Amino acid sequence: MTYYIKADRFLLEHEEKLGGYLQIEEGRFGEFVEATPKNAKIIDWTGHTIAPGLFDTHIHGINGYDIMDGTSEAVHEISKAILPLGVTRFLPTTLTSSKEDLKQSIISVTEAVQEELTGAKSEGIFLEGPYFTDKHKGAQNPNYFRDPNINEFQEWQDLSGGTIVKIALAPERNKAVEFTKKVTESGVLVSIAHTEGSYECCHELIDSGARNYVHLFNGMTGLHHREPGVVGAALTDSRAFTELICDGFHVHPKVAVLASQVKGDKLTLVTDCMRAGLMPDGQYDLGEFSVVVKDGMAKTESNSLAGSTLQLIEGVKNLQQWSEIPLYKVWHKGSLSPAKSLGREHEIGSITTGKIADYVVLDSNINVQAVAIAGEIKFER
Numbered sequence: 001m002t003y004y005i006k007a008d009r010f011l012l013e014h015e016e017k018l019g020g021y022l023q024i025e026e027g028r029f030g031e032f033v034e035a036t037p038k039n040a041k042i043i044d045w046t047g048h049t050i051a052p053g054l055f056d057t058h059i060h061g062i063n064g065y066d067i068m069d070g071t072s073e074a075v076h077e078i079s080k081a082i083l084p085l086g087v088t089r090f091l092p093t094t095l096t097s098s099k100e101d102l103k104q105s106i107i108s109v110t111e112a113v114q115e116e117l118t119g120a121k122s123e124g125i126f127l128e129g130p131y132f133t134d135k136h137k138g139a140q141n142p143n144y145f146r147d148p149n150i151n152e153f154q155e156w157q158d159l160s161g162g163t164i165v166k167i168a169l170a171p172e173r174n175k176a177v178e179f180t181k182k183v184t185e186s187g188v189l190v191s192i193a194h195t196e197g198s199y200e201c202c203h204e205l206i207d208s209g210a211r212n213y214v215h216l217f218n219g220m221t222g223l224h225h226r227e228p229g230v231v232g233a234a235l236t237d238s239r240a241f242t243e244l245i246c247d248g249f250h251v252h253p254k255v256a257v258l259a260s261q262v263k264g265d266k267l268t269l270v271t272d273c274m275r276a277g278l279m280p281d282g283q284y285d286l287g288e289f290s291v292v293v294k295d296g297m298a299k300t301e302s303n304s305l306a307g308s309t310l311q312l313i314e315g316v317k318n319l320q321q322w323s324e325i326p327l328y329k330v331w332h333k334g335s336l337s338p339a340k341s342l343g344r345e346h347e348i349g350s351i352t353t354g355k356i357a358d359y360v361v362l363d364s365n366i367n368v369q370a371v372a373i374a375g376e377i378k379f380e381r
């Protein structure tokens with residue numbers, strides 16, 4: 001089916017277009033035109049902005065559900081809950097946990113994807129852990145930390161039918177380099193996280209193929225002018241992407257702007273959202289830990305930040321306000337940069353001819369009015 005979207009503004013990859021029509025053809029973006037052919041089907045979003053679908057590459061849960069619940073129901077519910085928030089693609093994300101729990105979570109994501117998700121689509125599994133170290137553990141359970149093991153990873157990959165696309169580890173772990181080389185060769189994005197590794201150690205892992213830093217500034221050694229540490233390595237290496245949680249709690253707004261200036265389109269906005277997202281303040285669990293959520297801030301009993309309750313679109317709006325970067329540029333840090341970090345930019349991430357037509361309709365306050373996946377409206381307010 002072919003149709004045209006009429007709208008006030010379109011957030012394209014390299015510019016904002018005002019007015020005009022965007023063609024949608026067989027579920028993909030077509031040409032951008034000033035006038036439509038006679039008798040063309042037009043969907044009229046006058047007064048609205050059309051943006052590419054957001055892609056959350058780090059999300060544990062939302063709306064009372066968590067990937068570690070180990071049920072396909074949880075995965076379906078998360079997929080449904082994030083769609084009205086403008087998220088069309090996501091990576092269901094695990095936590096460090098017992099061998100049984102981790103396997104069960106991988107199985108449940110795989111089952112849910114086979115049953116077909118009705119909301120946001122899964123782009124693959126992100127294993128956050130278990131190969132971390134203690135000092136910056138955050139809400140990852142240190143009882144299950146261990147050295148990277150390629151055979152163990154292969155077992156998980158087999159369980160998932162080859163759908164694990166990203167794994168985070170601490171670069172100072174034994175065998176981290178060897179593991180990274182092998183796993184990177186198989187097309188998986190190796191990411192650095194929950195580590196007290198040195199600048200040199202991080203640099204070596206990037207040399208070995210790692211290409212991402214998880215939630216920059218959190219779960220890692222900070223930047224010191226005589227010891228650049230993990231943050232220094234992340235900021236100065238243009239080969240690597242860095243994730244940022246722009247809720248105003250995890251990173252100070254001015255530091256978020258600094259990171260954005262330094263990393264440019266290698267900065268990816270993520271939520272790291274846990275089950276308390278879209279839920280009231282109160283007590284929740286995250287893996288085996290009890291977490292208290294107050295004023296939207298999730299913390300463990302030891303006062304560590306424990307994921308977030310952030311919506312990705314709020315992260316986009318926050319960074320836009322803090323940095324005053326044009327909306328289309330900030331928006332792409334939540335759509336195109338995440339796609340690039342996983343080598344998926346040829347199919348998704350921006351409104352570009354030939355790509356899958358995942359798009360979000362926004363009102364003048366940047367609130368979501370409708371969301372389409374592959375050209376089909378899946379949510380409308």
Ligand SMILES: [Zn+2]
Nearest residue numbers: 128138215219
């Ligand atoms: Zn983490």
